[in-house]
Amino acid sequence: MVYFLQNKQKNIKIGYTQNIRKRKKELETANAYKLKLIGFIPEVKQHFEHHLHGICYKYNIDREWYKKEVIAFIKSIVPINKLCTFL
Helix, strand or coil, rough: CEEEEEECCCCEEECCCCCCCHHHHHHHCCCCCCCEEEEECCCCHHHHHHHHHHHHHHHEECCCCEEHHHHHHHHCCCCCCCCCECC
């Protein structure tokens, strides 16, 4: 699954995992604040995450972290409720 986590500064991490609870906990270990799961795309392969990184490049801050505006962009290109769920 591709997931979208938000940090205290409202930046978004786009990542891939098979276990979101475990991954979130791992990332929070290296973060001073809790991360919030704000959305996910189930049943996709990791190359879809790489595709999202590529098309979201103009929102990139560092590696897999993006400006909060990336969510509106993703919502405009991914069919919400059929493929992608935002909480």
